[in-house]
Amino acid sequence: MALIVQKFGGTSVGSTEKIKAVARRVMKVQKQGNQMVVVLSAMAGETDRLVALANDIQRIPNRREMDMLLSTGEQVTIALFAMAVKEAGMEAISLLGDQVAIHTDNMHTRARIRNIDTGSIRKHLDSGKIVVIAGFQGVDDEGDITTLGRGGSDTTAVALAAALGADACEIFTDVDGVYTTDPNICRQARKIDKISYDEMLELASLGAKVLDIRSVGLAKRYRVPLHVRSTFSENEGTWVVEEDKIMESMLVSGITYNRNEARITIKKVPDQPGIAAKIFLPISDAGILVDMIIQNTREGHLTDMTFTVMRNDYARAMEILKQVAEDIGAESVTGDQSIVKVSIVGVGMRNHSGIASTMFQIMAKEGINIMMISTSEIKVSCVIAEKYAELAVRALHDAFALDKENLPVEEE
Secondary structure, three states, X not given: OOEEEEEEOOOOOOOHHHHHHHHHHHHHHHHOOOEEEEEEOOOOOHHHHHHHHHHHHOOOOXXXXXXXXXXXXXXXXXXXXXXXXXXXXXXXXXXXXXXXOEEEOOOOOOOOEEEEOOHHHHHHHHOOOEEEEEOOEXXXXXXXXXXXXXXXXXXHHHHHHHXXXXXXXXXXXXXXXXXXXXXXXXXXXXXOXXXXXXXXXXXXXXXXXXXXHHHHHHHHHHOOOEEEEEOOOOOOOEEEEOOOHHHHOOOOOEEEEEOOEEEEEEEEEEOOXXXXXXXXXXXXXXXXXXXXXEEEEEOOOEEEEEEEEEHHHHHHHHHHHHHHHHHHOOOEEEEEOOEEEEEEEOHHHHOOOOHHHHHHHHHHHOOOOOOEEXXXXXXXXXXXXHHHHHHHHHHHHHHOOOOOOOOOOOOO
């Protein structure tokens, strides 16, 4: 007997017919002798609808009340799912985050899970029930409902799998796994059978939307095997697991891109101690995340500081930095929202040189200018003009032959 946690996203439970289909799928696995914990998101579009309602009522919705409102979406789906199971003659029980209880901090709308009480879940599992739990939500020390932010149902599922010591955590979605790149851009994109936690973390942070980055971090920390697969197919998906020697011998596993980037440059900044802090502290205090940073030295003890932020933070960042520039005596602040970050990812980069130079050569061959470069142990990212995004992705995918099954290469 295995204990399996399965999570189904909003598109998977977008109608009563789809909920019934998901229930049949879960019951089939339970009939094979497995204990089943099911985590559900709100029906597709429901969270957006609730957010719109809140915005109609209050200009800046109160975060505590937003959590009260948004948590209702999952309550609907888990109740309907439990009804579908019972209608089919089997037993299920639906539980909200505070009923489980999934304990979180009190950061409303973006709470983090602290611990989970598993006693009631195990009791219901031992009695033969399918346990259906609302994703995306928990409860703080004051007894208030909290939500985990977008993608929080993935995190709920992995946290439950870790707490229960589950044999696997399956994330069902509308795609059949993790691909070498976006199939909508590159027809040659290939589904990856197995990928390491570190590679998936990089892909998630760089724009891949298959898994929420927090869920992958949790899975890595607690060694939870993750299986990303399609709700609408019985085919095997992609397993996210600890890396092995086969993975280490691959040059590149995937290519991703992120259009939600903007570039900002502060020109002729005084080159002296403490200036960087004066630039980035106000940005940090405003809750704006800074990604890539480049500093170019000028004559006369001056420098240009260039960095990227999320595009939806661009206007706010520019407003803050114009004041900062005035305060520190910089010449001007300029920005560009028509950029994209293209990245190659692979644990094989640890053992092989020349991968970055190959990427740069491909860009040059295609006439694509590289504005910024960032690297880590297993990734190389380049900021380029947004109009070249698709060309760059396809060219890199071809250059690293990702349309073919990766063959191990000898270590250097």
